[in-house]
Amino acid sequence: MRMKILSILAAVVLVAGCSSDDAATGAQGSTVSTGSVTGPVPGTQQDLNQTIGDRVFFDTDQYNLRPDARATVDRWAAWLQQFPNVNVTIEGHADERGTREYNLALGDRRANAIRDYLIALGVAPSRLATISYGKERPAVPGSNEAAWQQNRRGVLVVN
Template sequence: MRMKILSLFAAVLLVSACETAPDTSANQTGTGGAQTSSIRPGSQEDLAVNVGDRVFFGYDQYNLSPEARGTLDRQAQWLQQYRNVTVTVEGHADERGTREYNLALGERRANSVKNYLVARGVGANRVKTISYGKERPAVVGSGEAAWAQNRRGVTVVD
């Protein structure tokens, strides 16, 4: 009988040792337990996670799709909130075409993004552009799935 009680007691101790209490100290504010993020406001990570830092283009295109304009509207609002932030818009292309052609296309894409942000009230002096053409693919590979991810404009916090 004594052995059964000791075994039961050991089992209870073992189970209770495995249970972990929820961590209530991390990522909470002092009021109501609302969760906050460890992402620094106004940072590249804040832009990428909470707003979206890239827009995509069609083949041989630099005009903005409705989805791209939606993302850029959110970027413009974010940039209005963080008026001390400056950004560089990177223009990218897929692997098809010559290096020179893709650099020019990337430049048109970056300028398209910049012009849209400026039209939404972001100071032109806060937005630089650069073209990488096909030199910095986001996805390596030959095929529409990879190419679609590489035809992009990326807003990068300086």
């Protein structure tokens, strides 16, 4: 939800920038007025975070991509095709309700499930690294289902 609000704000700023330029050139043809370029640089982590979001979520002890995750990864694939020089690392994470070593393996499974799907969508394997953090790096602290759901995740990190 927060990501959505941010991208709407970014769009508003962009539109405002354009209209002020149009106004400048339209009214006085020979004068050049300067507008500021706002929003994230395309192809960066910030761009990814604002335009798509950097993470997808998994069910307990599962590594298959849910429909919501699949939709996000579809957009990641398109975004990666748009910026062919960008390489990424896919992080796999687990919640705290498992044992340490199993969760390392589970995080690896999750990262690779994302990687496999990106490859199927045409992204070159050489652009995709994976790393599992198991349960070692929760995104949301807390011992409740809401926190655990946020922590069972795959994260796309621009290298």
